[in-house]
Amino acid sequence: MKGSKKTLFAVAALALAAALMLGLWYFSRPQIQPGDKTVVVQVIHADESSREFTYHTDAEYLGQLLLEEKLAEGEQSAYGLFITAVDGETAQDSLRQWWCITKDGGRVDTGADATPVADGDHFELTMSTY
16 A cells, blocks of 8 residues: 555656646747737858848748748758758758758747747848758
């Protein structure tokens, strides 16, 4: 009987921990802003030249905006949009290039399809090498 109480207690503690983690994720996830917004996307090419694009959009996510405006091309994967080309420049696998997404110069922890856009946002798409 003593062992079953320990097991029950361990299962209850695990369920509580899972519920707390789910709640933390739910309340800290990026929020979607519906409606019209103005978003700036700066493209920094491999040669370090830069172009800035301003869009008035009702897109809720960056990936949707990039594809609708035909600024980027990519492939859909299990993880969402994998950006392969931006502003006419294609990342070359042989050169180990990829497009890095940042927002106001800071790291974005989500892919383009999961990155919400809000009025006044400024994103950077930078050709990077790993």
